Amino acid sequence: MLPTVDARIYPRGGLDVLSRAEVARLRDASAGGMHDLLRRCALAVLTSGSASDDPRAAQELYPDFDIEVLQQDRGVRIDLHRAPAMAFVDGEIIRGVAELLFAVVRDLAYTAIELGENRDLATTDGITDAVFGLLRNARVLHPAEPNLVVCWGGHSIGRDEYLYTKQVGYELGLRGLDICTGCGPGAMKGPMKGATIAHAKQRRRTMRYIGITEPGIIAAESPNPIVNHLVIMPDIEKRLEAFVRMGHGIIVFPGGVGTAEEILYLLGILLREENEGLPFPLILTGPTASAPYFEQIDQFLRLTLGEAATSRYEIIVGDPPKVAKRMAQWVRKVKEYRVAHKDSFYFNWAMHVPLEFQQPFVPTHEAMAALDLHHGRKSHEIAADLRRAFSGIVAGNVKEEGMRRIEERGPFEIHGDRDMMEALDALLRAFVQQRRMKIAGEYRPCYRVVT
Structure with missing residues (x-):
């Protein structure tokens, strides 16, 4: 014992x-x-x-x-x-x-x-106000110069990928940028660890290592010890909105279904007409060996969301200093935009987050089967349902309630057009082969694609 x-x-x-x-x-x-x-x-x-x-x-x-x-x-x-x-x-x-x-x-x-x-949790403005209230109560909203970079990526990554996240975090820290992640291990820990060394070398005394999670995730992914501001949002949708409201730019490292869900969430928002002119940097990066991973992600996004989606992100492979320089340049543009539009530095009020991206999705077998993954819809609508599909797979992988549903009724079924389903299945199978689904043990898929 x-x-x-x-x-x-x-x-x-x-x-x-x-x-x-x-x-x-x-x-x-x-x-x-x-x-x-x-x-x-x-x-x-x-x-x-x-x-x-x-x-x-x-x-x-x-x-x-x-x-x-x-x-x-x-x-x-x-x-x-x-x-x-x-x-x-x-x-x-x-x-x-x-x-x-x-x-x-x-x-x-x-x-x-x-x-x-x-609390008004049935309207877009009401939910955004609730997110603001939760973050303010957690004392993580500070009217300071824009410098918060959100880092997304998998908890189950290889040693080379982990070291790369540390190198990027180090370069970000040298440029006075703070780090916000999902608070867990792997790509959520590495950038913080790298930044701590850089901040020490630059003699910075007040550093923010913010971890934003939600109850179903934190029970499976304990916070890493570098996090000095932990925020637990009530559900995954408010967690995702907190990231994009607080952050001044986002870097995505290699990951699994949770990382894919985050990418689709952000692109679904950025592709809306209301956010067309809003500067919000999104950089996908990893070591040189991860280039095939990002090629597959890029192909999947082009197929499902269209070529327009590619204008909202940049892929940089094997070059931590370039990643940090580009992000620092973008953060300056974000500051200029917010000054010009009189938006706050600490909470991005100008970004429009539609209700379909805010309402909690409960991944039951019926809800997963009802997702509309067919061509002919607007790109942000497809992104919303794809995000829900990945959210359901995350639940089936690591959330206790989702795991219980899979044990009782078998895998979720996901329906859609053949080419979209084949691309989705190929992407998910690659995650399994690269062991991005689980840290240890044999992985048994909690999903089945149907064409």
Whole structure:
């Protein structure tokens, strides 16, 4: 049996300035319907560094772990019972782990209460306002010079690809750029690790390594230890919108279905007429050996979304300094545009995100089979349904509820035009062959394409 620790923690920052009524609501929410979710996400933080992407693995290793949020006159108290000893040093919880744990409590309990009170979550403006409120409550919106680069990519990547992400992060850090990722391992950790060295060499004292996740993902992908600002959004759609609202540009490294979902989400938005003149850099990059990966992604995007999609991204292979220089140039253009249009630096209000990209998609077998993946539709409409298809595959791969559906009813079926389905199947099979679906163990597809 693995060693465990009982501990009592008093959160700082945000959770220590609540009224008695707010603390009582927080306590009740954490002890009620969301307790199991809070427990699973807290356990993910406390086991940061785990090599498994099965959300049930940590629960099996620490079946007796529990967490309580209790009321104090000065705020809240968190009691941990039989917590993983790896999160402690000489009986004291590691400070960075404690901060991430506080973020879990803040975002899953307190903001969940706030979202439930008179929130308009049925309109585009209402959902965007909710995303803004969640990010502001997490204290990650700062009216500073634009410098936040979002890095997307797979958690299960090879050693060469991981080292490349570190090199790109290093070059970004030398140019004073901060990093935001999905907060997990692999391509989400590498850029942050590289940037930390560069920031130290440039003697920067205030650095942001922001990790944005959601409950179904964090339980399978523990935050990497470099993250110093963790934000847990309620669902994948609000998580994706948070990336594009906060970031001043996006770099995509090699990845699997989750990365493909992110690319399709962003291109689906950028291809809309409302966003035609909006400067928002998107660079796809990896080591020279990853060139075939990006060629296949490029071919898939051309086939499904049309040639117009290629104007919204740039592919740079094997050249970290060039990637960073291009991104720094683009960030300056973003600043000029926002100054001219009186848009804020810390939240991109000007970008239009349609409702079809905001509404949560629940990947049931019926919903997956109903996706309309046929030619003749507008490119952003196809992108929206392709994004949902990849989202469903992510759920079937690593999210507990999705995995349960697959176990009960078999693989999802995805329908569409033959050429689109053949391209989709080829792309997914390549992900499997390159082991981009799982970190360890044999992969059994959770999908089946139907023409």
